[in-house]
Amino acid sequence: MKEIIKLSFGSSSDNFDEEIEMNGHKIHIRGIGVDYDFDLALLIVKKYASECDAFALSGFILDIKQQNKTHVHTMVKAIREAAGDTPVLDGNMLRKAAFPWALKKFIDQEKHFLSNKTIAFFTGLVQWNILPFFQEHDCKLVFGDLFFSMGVPVSINGLKGLDTFLKINAPILSRMRLKKKIKRDFSAVETKSIAMKSFFDADIFFITESQLKFTELNNLEGKTVIIDRLSQESEEKLIKAKAQRILILFPSYANLPHLSTSVIEAILHITHPRGILTEEDILDYLQTFEIQPRIQTNDLAKSKIDHFAFIIHPLSKNQIAQIPGLSFLNKSPLLDLAENLAAKVPGHHYCTISGIKSEFDGKEVEGHLYMIPATPKMLLTTPVEKVYDSLSNICSLAHKRGAMLIGLGAYTKIVGDAGVTVNQRSPIPVTTGNTLSAAATLWAASFGIEKMGLVHKVDGRFDGTCMIIGATGSIGKICAKVLANQWKKIVVVAPRPYKVLELVSLLKAFAPEAEIIGTTNPNKYSGESDLIVTSTSAQGEKVIDIELIKPGCVVCDVSRPFDISLEDAAKRPDILIIASGEVELPGNVKIDKTIGLEGETVYACLAETALLTMEGLLESFSLSRELSYEKIIQIDRLSRKHGIRLSSIMGHTGEIKEIEIDLCRQYALENLKKRTN
Amino acid sequence: MNILVIGGTGFIGQRLVRSLSDRGEKLFLLVREGSLEKAKKTFHDLDSITFLGGDIEKTDLLTNLFSAGEVLNEIDCVIHLAAVYQLDVSFQEAYLKNVIGTQNVLKFLGRLPNLKYFHFFSTYAANQVLKGNILENDLIKEKSNFFDNYAKSKNLAENLVRKNVSKKYQTIIHRPGIIVGNSQTGERDNDNGPYYFFDFIQNIKKLPIVRDKLKHLPLPVQKASMMPVVPVDTLVDWCTHIILNPKQRELSTYHLIPKQPISTKDFLEQSMKCLGLPLEIICIPKTKFFSPVFRLLRIPKELVFYMEQAAHLDRTNLNTDYPQLIEPDFKTYLPILIKEYLRTKT
The missing domain is CATH 3.40.50.720 (NAD(P)-binding Rossmann-like Domain)
Incomplete structure (x- = not known):
């Protein structure tokens, strides 16, 4: 039987012994946690190097890459030396291929996942295998390294910033001794440090399980967290920090919970016919075992009120005259001028619709209505690019306000390509509401x-x-x-x-x-x-x-x-x-300003946006001029499920x-x- | 029963092996190759023992040993009490022997097709907390500030045992209190634990000011702190009884401590009395000042735990499952312990 020792820098309470069979080999995997004691790690490696076939590392600081230089951490170097001829695998090769692939797969499902998003890394120190991927997707990157490694509460913006940081500090960091005592409390600086605002304002946070052990999380309410693997302990921590969604890049095998990237790499290594693992072998593995990313939504988040947004505009120039303070324009020759001028005013938050509550599961949602003060005539005569810009800006505003989906009202969905371009530029999915x-x-x-x-x-x-x-x-x-x-x-x-x-x-x-x-x-x-x-x-x-x-x-x-x-x-x-x-929408609906309809009646396209948010179907459900028959059947079913129904018919x-x-x-x-x- | 004892040559182990052998149990003793001869000599008078060479620190040695299979099939009970027991042991050493050793044993249990009982010897200090009511079924997790590496390693090891509780056999965790010498003879193996207090008393007795002038001795002892001392012969009696009369349960844990543990203050006062220094202790709060004084008096820092811990150790499980267990009176056997202590010291 072959033997792998998974040496974890963390707690020994996860020590385990597992026997598996892979590629026709029987393999004993032994997990030993050293309780953050490096001398113990070395002792174990020395003691068992001759008895095992490979070591798989977990929780150690691995290679730090700065431009073309690789700084190997002294602890890892010492372990490799102590292991002698016994291979020490760190999982880097596997992560380099698997993580971007998992992310790519997820983006195929949820196209807006990275659009115009800021990704915060608690530390970007050893994330070189995933950073290019985010860069390719035009994400803004922000790093908490100064605080994570040195306790200085200043965020580092962009890859250039990280590179400068690493240029100076990589030699020091690669010699730093890790101790459990060093626990970075991001929650403590959250409200205090202005210099870390860009970090805390990020949309998505990236952390690995081992980094999480050294981190006290900031409030992650409404945020998404990307993590490599999710143990029960990590899950509890993330839920406590109120993370809304957690994207797990590497699968946890239900019956083999200890198969981390480094262990799998070790297995592939010791069962390899030539004994040398290459990137090709990793690709073969990834193709054989279809690795699927997994997203999970926090139960607390499920019960919280979700937000959507909707864009409206005046349907005629007469409606401009109805705006308080502008009534003098009514039937005035100035009205045409006002129509032209109003169209140049940027979109803004108009009112809120609250109290929408699903009849099916009681899920509450709240809507933010944004007004673009252009009449249909103005929308159709303004250059289409300008309208797109104006609408995309509103999408960004709505996203900042916490909206997860935005609907296009009236003529805003008629302009140009009926939402397609706006959807591409928006940080959140856009729907025209046409199906409902x-x-x-x-x-x-x-x-x-x-x-x-x-x-x-x-x-x-x-x-x-x-x-x-x-x-x-x-x-x-x-x-x-x-x-x-x-x-x-x-x-x-x-x-x-x-x-x-x-x-x-x-x-x-x-x-x-x-x-x-x-x-x-x-x-x-x-x-x-x-x-x-x-x-x-x-x-x-x-x-x-x-x-x-x-x-x-x-x-x-x-x-x-x-x-x-x-x-x-x-x-x-x-x-x-x-x-x-x-x-009409279900619940005790309150609209704090008139939207041109009586009582609680709303536009059906607005109702679609609310309905999709209630259902958690945060996607561009209706887009372009093409609608699908299947979707209308689906929306009909969803409406009945959540209690959206025809209001008293309107003339x-x-x-x-x-x-x-x-x-x-x-x-x-x-x-x-x-x-x- | 066919019992495999791991750690049968230690202080408790030796006495437990004899006790079980006396009751006609068939025993297998796992002993490091290098210590086989010594072990055979120790138990030369017992004929119910089969000696097996092996080292719990090796990942696969046990397996190799039993590859013949015969012995594996015979064993229906395993007692694991091999551990390094020194309060001042290094964490690395304690970890290799107590944690990895236990992990190796646990893995090995999977190879015993007819195993019915697994007895694991932990310690009451596995829950090294200072306050509250410590139940037998509780075990703290992920605690980092232990007073000594022995307790820390035993905590980690017991956590492993609890995590690996199996439906295939019953797990019984013994958590002895502070073990002292034989209540009849005072016989002991080393001067660990409470014996440090005897050293301490002997040391201060030499100071004329203490001996001649003082009536009260101020010490940073918590009034509520307890010394759950158990003489080794009592412990072995209890364990033998538990091993031979197991309850049908997946996991049982017992605090093997006296019904009414003596307070640290009383323990010290009575010991001082026996050692000819009849002072009354005044409990004072601990300050930083004491550390250098303790060093001066050569009190190991690990003893501080005994003086500070004010948690109550519950023994409901033991009372319920084995109400018949009896214990000697502390006041009766303390003079015997001290007599033997003084004899060996001189």
Whole structure:
């Protein structure tokens, strides 16, 4: 049987003996902790060098690299000398390949993990194997080395700073004797040292298990910690420091908890046919045993209130005049000037939505609304790069405020590539909220149809015609897909014929039982449509002739500003015009300023942002103009789970009461009668 | 039972081996190769013992020894009391013998297919705390400020034993108090522990001012500090009883201490009386001033623990499981101990 001694600089309470079988070899792994006593470590190495096949080191200061120089710590050097011909493995080769790989894998899952983030290293002394990775990802790096090694509470910024520090200190540090007594208390300097502010303000903290033993952590509330391995003791420490999320780079094998990087390296070494381990062998190992990073969220963090953000803007220049102090602008010729000037004001925090509480698990979330004071017209005429910049700045502000996800309201998601660029530049995931907007529209449509009671189902489908205006748009397309499975005849309308044709063929394949018609002229079919969903970016331009619409028709006007003007709506009391897509959030919701909606009703896209935060699904759920059918089904399910539902349906001038629907129905029945006569 | 004794040639071990042998148990004794002859000589009068050469500091020696397998199958009880016992031992030495030695033994237990009982000898000082109620089931972890390396290493070793408790056999941890000589003969092996106090008393007795003028002796002794002394013959009786009558439990721990331990103050006063220095001790708080004085009087710093520790040692487990155990009266055997001490000193 081969024997490996894992020599740990830490506590002996973890001493262990384990026998494993690997590559056809039986291996006895013995763990010996020396309780921070270097002389004992040397004694053990000398005593057992002839009896074991390899030593695996843990918790010692390993090589310190400064530019092209490598400083081997005197303790490690002495151990290697004492071991004689017995190999001493430190796991560096494995870590160099495995850690960046694990991080890469995690970033594939969570794309925003490193975007515009500052990474704080309690010490960057021996992290040379991972630093280039963060640098490649444009992370800001900050190091606590001056405090960790010397007790000077000043942070070191950037790799250059670390290099300068190492240039001076590496020779000293590589001779420093470690003692458990030297425990750096980061919590003690947290509030006192301004010179370490950039360190404590970081988004992500990097520490290794062995460094953690020498460290008293600062408050890590809301922060993410990256750690190489996670023992129970380390986990307790991190949870105590309130770390919100912990990313573990190297797996803990449930049945073999002692397989650290150095031990695995030792195993590979002693079972190697040629006896010399190379980087190639490490790569083979990593490919054979799929190493997966693991993220875990602190239970305390689960019960805490999570934050999201949402960007709104005035929907017309008249709304600018509603801002307190600006009422004199109302109907003034200065209003146009004010619209132009306001668009130049940077985005800012507008109000807070609190008390949102999931009906499923009681998870509470809070929203921060940011205002960009540009009207739709200004947003669409300002150079797109400027709008991106303005929106990305708000994302950064929101991130600093603790938001974990940000939603784009109204026209901010229409500009340019519908959130894609903003998402790339944002430190937190961005969603347009379009999926829930689409879902809410459909809820509203079915509610309206049901209340009007003029169309009936035959063989599970509404026996009538449903028209979607702006059907090639983000919301329109999804509505078309869902409704194609509910209605007998579907008419899709969009301004560009080739897009219409493309959509028609898609829908035909998707819902072969429905009759699908495409057109660029909504007026052609408005006389026969029982349901019209309109979702365009026509900016208030007339899209449909109101007079031609069939009596009793339910019109869902998803567009902002509305496609159906107030004047038009007033002309037709016999059609039910729903300003669809507004929902209510679960809990005792409080909004401390008006967002242009009544009571606790919020925009569906805002609700999507809140819902995803409640679910912990912190990703760019809806992005670009393409939405997925699967996602709408998913958001529908999540809404029911957490208690987001259609609020009392809204018309152009506010809530539509039951009595208004009844009245509308009567007008419709009369007009229909007149028509048939 | 077929009992393997590790550390059977030590102060307690020798007496325990004899006690078990007297009761007809079949014994295997693990002894370092170099000490085999001496051990055979020590136990030449006993015929129930099989001697085995081995060293608990070696990672695989035990395994090689038993590779034949026969003996491994026979053993159903292991008693591990091999340890270096000196309060002033270096941490490195204490660690190799007491911690790694125990780790090696624990690993070895896995090779015994018919093992039923594992007796581990720890010490009451494994919980070296100064205050509170110390239960038998408790053991402090990750403590760094021990008064002596012996206690520290025994704490680490017992923690290892507790961590490795197995369902396959029962683990019994014996935590003896301060072991003194034989209560009938005063016979002892070394002058560790309380015997340092006798030295101390002898030293101050030589000072005319103390001998002639003083009626009271101020010492930094806590009023509540206790000396849980147990004569070695009592301890061996108790352990023999426990070993031969084990309770069916995965892990049992016993504080092998008197029902009413004597206070350090009383211990010192009665010892002084026996040694012809009848002074009353005045308990005063400890100050830095005492360190040089202690050095002058050649009191080892490790004794400071006895003077400071005011924690109460609970022995509920022992009382419940073995209510029949009896102990001699301290006042009766102290003169015997001192008589023997004085005899060997001169």
